[in-house]
Amino acid sequence: xxxxxxxxxxxxxxxxxxxxxxxxxxxxxxxxxxxxxxxxxxxxxxxxxxxxxxxxxxxxxxxxxxxxxxxxxxxxxxxxxxxxxxxxxxxxxxxxxxxxxxxxxxxxxxxxxxxxxxxxxxxxxxxxxxxxxxxxxxxxxxxxxxxxxxxxxxxxxxxxxxxxxxxxxxxxxxxxxxxxxxxxxxxxxxxxxxxxxxxxxxxxxxxxxxxxxxxxxxxxxxxxxxxxxxxxxxxxxxxxxxxxxxxxxxxxxxxxxxxxxxxxxxxxxxxxxxxxxxxxxxxxxxxxxxxxxx
Numbered sequence: 001x002x003x004x005x006x007x008x009x010x011x012x013x014x015x016x017x018x019x020x021x022x023x024x025x026x027x028x029x030x031x032x033x034x035x036x037x038x039x040x041x042x043x044x045x046x047x048x049x050x051x052x053x054x055x056x057x058x059x060x061x062x063x064x065x066x067x068x069x070x071x072x073x074x075x076x077x078x079x080x081x082x083x084x085x086x087x088x089x090x091x092x093x094x095x096x097x098x099x100x101x102x103x104x105x106x107x108x109x110x111x112x113x114x115x116x117x118x119x120x121x122x123x124x125x126x127x128x129x130x131x132x133x134x135x136x137x138x139x140x141x142x143x144x145x146x147x148x149x150x151x152x153x154x155x156x157x158x159x160x161x162x163x164x165x166x167x168x169x170x171x172x173x174x175x176x177x178x179x180x181x182x183x184x185x186x187x188x189x190x191x192x193x194x195x196x197x198x199x200x201x202x203x204x205x206x207x208x209x210x211x212x213x214x215x216x217x218x219x220x221x222x223x224x225x226x227x228x229x230x231x232x233x234x235x236x237x238x239x240x241x242x243x244x245x246x247x248x249x250x251x252x253x254x255x256x257x258x259x260x261x262x263x264x265x266x267x268x269x270x271x272x273x274x275x276x277x278x279x280x281x282x283x284x285x286x287x288x289x290x291x292x293x294x
Contacts, residue, residue, distance in 0.1 A: 004076065007069040009036035010048065014066040018055050040065070067139075074140030081143070082270035091120040092272030097136045098146040099193060100217045102261060103127035105237045106162070107146060110286055114279045121272050131191030137264065143273045145264045148193045159277045160263040160288040166197060167256045169221075169238055169247040170230035180252045184210040184229030186220045193259075198232045201254055221247075234259075263288070 012022035013033065023030045041048045048062035058066060077095075085092030098107055103125065111123055126133070126142060134151055136142045148164075150156050174183065185202060188195040194217075202209060212229060214220040220231045221238060225246050235256070241247040249256075263280065265273060280288040 004073070006036040006040050007073055009033045010040055010062070010066050010069050011073060013037065013049070013056075014058055014063065014070075017057075070139045070141070074136075078140045078143065078266075078270070081272070085270040085272035089121075089271035089275055090118060091122075092270060092275075093122040093124070094144065094270075094273050094276050095124045095126075095142040096144045096146065097126040097128060097133040097142040099130050099133060099148070100127055101194070101234055101237050102146040104217065105234070106261065110280060110288075113283060113286060114276055117279065118275055121275065129189055129191030130193040130196075137266065140266065143265060143269060144276065145262075147262060147264070148259055149262055150264050155267065156264045157267050157269075158262050158264050158291045158293075159269075160280050161291055162261040162263075162288045164259050164261045165235045165256045166194070166232050166259050167235045168230055168232055168250045168252045169242070170224055170250050171227045172245060172248050173227065174230060174250060175248050178250050180230075180250075181205050181207040181209050184212055186223050186229045186231040187211055187213045188217065188220055189213070189215055194232055197257065197259065201232065201252065201257075204254060232257075 009022060009026065009028075009032070012025050013019060016022050016025060019030050019033045023033045026033065037048055044061070044065060046061045047059050048065055049056045050059050081093040081095070096107070104127070107125060111125070114121070115123065126136065128136075130147055133142075133145050133147055134154060137145045137156060138154065144159070145156075150158070168180070170178075170183070185198060187198055190213075202211075210229075212223070214223055217233070217237065221233060221241065223229065224231045225241060230250055232255075235242070235249075238247055242249065263277065265277070269277070280286050281290055
């Protein structure tokens with residue numbers, strides 16, 4: 001078993017929490033996963049896993065090593081893509097990650113436009129909450145992230161910006177005499193940036209309103225349309241609902257909020273990634289602009 005395969009086994013164990021699940025993801029036997037991690041532990045010189053009831057868990061050393069393993073695997077994939085892109089940018093690879101709303105409402109048009117002009121570039125997209133997409137970039141698992149503002153401590157480069165306005169919406173019946181303190185607020189999943197924004201907005205109210213957590217952007221919007229409560233969303237993401245009258249914007253102090261979309265890469269990006277960035281900045285109809293310090 002190669003070092004790459006051993007590192008992948010450890011990362012899958014860290015992600016799934018069990019040897020059986022890791023083996024299932026890798027389509028190998030459980031003994032292969034156990035052997036791979038045993039060989040890594042022998043190389044490192046300290047235990048990477050420990051017995052935990054009928055299963056196993058990563059030791060503190062194992063967790064630390066798994067974090068490095070994730071970055072090593074990401075860098076290896078990035079290096080292959082960069083080398084291929086250097087030789088022929090029009091037949092390279094671009095790996096993207098986006099928060100849910102951006103993945104559903106912004107990227108389809110962008111990727112379709114790019115593919116029409118650069119059909120040879122292979123595109124991959126992961127859609128996940130904010131709390132997951134930034135670690136993907138930090139671990140070199142993706143080349144570009146489309147989300148809100150990146151974490152301050154992150155070593156990354158903002159490549160493009162796009163306006164994004166957050167508003168509070170609810171069913172038409174909620175508009176008459178709307179009181180945000182008496183409404184039921186529909187919250188996104190725990191890792192969502194919009195959830196964090198909503199919680200911060202609610203902290204400014206004098207009372208603690210009722211809350212309901214939904215698992216996704218789509219679920220929150222559907223619940224608002226059904227009359228379960230009100231929610232914070234990008235205006236663009238509910239434009240059709242606002243036009244049809246299924247939802248209305250509601251007045252809440254502190255809104256609307258300006259939260260521009262950011263396209264972010266590592267400080268150095270591969271040639272095929274640069275093709276995509278240049279495409280979004282040179283096609284005005286896509287709505288992206290260069291950051292002030294570009």
